[in-house]
Amino acid sequence: MGLASNALLSRLSHFIRLSEGDARALRELMSAPESFAGHEDIAREGDRPHVAFVLLDGMACRYRMLLDGRRQILDLILPGDLCDARADLVRAADHSIGTMMATSIAPIPHGKLAAVRALHPRLDAALVWSAIEHEAMQRERMVALGRRTARGRVAYLLCELMWRQNCAGLSDGRTVALPLTQAEIADALGLTPVHVNRVLQEFRRGRLVASSRHRFALLDLERLQRIGEVSSDYLHLDGVPAEARRAIARAEASHKS
Amino acid sequence: MGLASNALLSRLSHFIRLSEGDARALRELMSAPESFAGHEDIAREGDRPHVAFVLLDGMACRYRMLLDGRRQILDLILPGDLCDARADLVRAADHSIGTMMATSIAPIPHGKLAAVRALHPRLDAALVWSAIEHEAMQRERMVALGRRTARGRVAYLLCELMWRQNCAGLSDGRTVALPLTQAEIADALGLTPVHVNRVLQEFRRGRLVASSRHRFALLDLERLQRIGEVSSDYLHLDGVPAEARRAIARAEASHKS
């Protein structure tokens, strides 16, 4: 659990420096970890959401099924991601969450989370920022699905995962863990498995990537970015603006008084 | 402004009943309205976001341009929508916001918004819920872009707009204001203008819709929903669960003391 709360901390620290107190509060939020096997549902469409959770280890995704059995993966969930922070306001989930591999999560009761956020303005701001970043990723994904070719979508997925794993301190910068079958990649990118296969082969032939056992080495990041037309700007990694930093400091001061 | 804050109030009231005090606080947040012509940018990619705003009248959209000049519309903004509530944490917008027609907005300074939310837990919850609903719409859109045919996407867009306009008290339930050119619809749905045109004609021939001057009558909502494979469930219109309501009431009580 120490390790995994580090992934969350590492991500949040890209935004604003957290105090030891913030970090401790965050750690104390998490209840005993729960484990799931690969390809198991953590939550199902229609369920009443019960808790938020931090993904500690493994990988999961949000997804929706269509009536004809096809699937759209909406979002990949990586270690350090906080999910469903405000889902207590919702009666029934509009999508499912399933694991891609053996995965463990740390549930967080909604009440406790709200209380800690009220007491720790800086942590609260970091979590808000994390949500903003998530929205930006959703937008990027929508551009990919709406306007990019198959090659662009695959390149985009590889780049996005690399940055996210970097931010969470899970990657060396050139290599990506991608524990997805080609059918799952297809579900994430709105393509067919066959076509994903062909694009990946083309990438390998062109020495853009190399892969073995669900690890991809991004051999030519430059070119991949150009193909996917992505930069890491949208991740808002450049930290918090000065005015916001001042506002957070004021909030902290007023709490201590 | 009275009218338009009604659109926001109407939307929020689908979630939880707001007190007169909440409503007043909301109204007092809004500064003097600003007007924009059609096809003008309200904010541009790369800009430092300065204020949140409520769209009072007209229609706008978030969009991203691609290098080759193509565009993806990410999201339509309707009267009553609150935008960029937490954008103060971001250095540079990753997308632009532009009007589709003559539009007016009421800017809201971020500091004031945060203060009012801290004082009005019920209003705060309603705004959080509104953000959750927005995320659900984004997911629905991703499913449409990733997995639906052109016909499905067009049907989905018409249905979504109908529900949203209904919620904001802007529609009679069978008719939709759609002040978009076919090229703009194409940008929203990841299609080409030509193909949008053909789908719309097919819909008209099949007596699914009728249109005149940017108003669409949805003649066969049943069938449109089936084609778009959409229901209004994802809008979470069924209100707030009991536990959450209790938590909100507690927060209000502790504020008054």
Place this chain on the structure above:
DNA sequence: CGATCTGTTGATATCCTTCAATTTTGGTGG
């Protein structure tokens, strides 16, 4: 009342899908 934007139409091209094998991989039990 002309210029320009929008909508419409037809012909052709292409990217991606579909279908149907076949091979390879990875996991499991003997």
Place this chain on the structure above:
DNA sequence: CCACCAAAATTGAAGGATATCAACAGATCG
């Protein structure tokens, strides 16, 4: 450690949905 099995990856051929290109008609607006 090997044999076996199911799942995943790969390949080829053919079809379909949507894009592209180009031209024209109709609407809208100064």
